[in-house]
Amino acid sequence: MSEIKSLFATRLYRARLSELGAAIDPDELEASCYSIAEDDEAGQEWCETEGYPGYTSYASLTDLPWRFPIFGDLVKVLDAHVAAFVEELDFDLGDKSVVLEDIWINILPPGGTHSSHIHPHSVISGTTYVSMPDGAASLKLEDPRLPMMMAAPPRKKSARDDLKTFFYAKPEVGDVLLWESWLRHEVGLNMADEDNRVSVSFNYKWE
Template sequence: MSLRPLFVTQVYEASLAAGPGFAPFNAALADACRMLAAEDEAGRRWCREHGYRGYTSYGSLTDLPHRGPEFADLKRLLDKHAQTYAKAMNFDLARRPRLDNLWVNILKPGGGHTGHIHPHAFLSGTVYVEVPDGASALKLEDPRLPMMMARPAVHADAPEAERPFVYLAPKAGTVLMWESWLRHEVPTNAAKSERISISFNYA
């Protein structure tokens, strides 16, 4: 007998850390993220109103690549990764993937982000800037869960592709990208310091 893996969910993973000059670039990104957190009053207000433990520019700033050279450089890098991912997925596109939004996340200890998807985009992802020991992984949910009905649980040592949830533990420089309909969340940050990441959508 044989099994045919159909309708596979492909998650893209790469690392900026392999490139030259990563350490100073990543340090500059971290500084730029913290500068936004200090100066973006509208963003801090959005975080208070929505119970976000830390800072995110998601509800306040939509033009980060125009606000600092670090974000502009990051956009150029992410554009290449998005194009590589789209090609690997065999997408029939009339144009290259276009960055629709880019936002900073600084998650304090004890903070998290509940399960969600990213409407109005087709590729979404996150690049990780600072990931201290104990920081949250990215939790991905099997998109078939709502339709599984009476499906039995799987063994604890089941292959990653058969688990209902998969936890990806990134490092500084890790780029993760997935199709925007894939439900995901950030569990509680158990680290003793901030977890910094930059998320994005391509449309």
């Protein structure tokens, strides 16, 4: 009897933040994001110099949990979700742990995009969503085998999710998405009419 296995799985974890910890008030978290962005002159300057649309604290701030207690609460909840995902991935951590490496704010205005990239020095990457107005861009994930598919025909539009070349995850406010950091991803054009797409992203490392 013939048999077909699915090999070399690429996992995407999706859950509500509140499933594994104290509820995080999205309004308070959003207000904190804007407050930090307004005061972060170094981050504003970096975004302008690098042509980054909107605002990110990625290159300027490393102490968000210290600045606002809500980020400290958020990290505790994220730790629980990452631990659950690590368990699912069957990692052999030895005498080490997967711990938070960095966490940062993203404020993407209408018309803004975030180009395709990976996080090569981390193990788990992810994002939790603070504001997703109508028309806000999805998270686009790319099959990591794509560069080796030079002669392959395209997939049907009706292909199963696990066979698609690209997968578009449309998160809601309060969702957390996790993936392995080698997985290439991007945020497409923010088609919201006026409102910003606000999220908090993070990396976890093995140490």
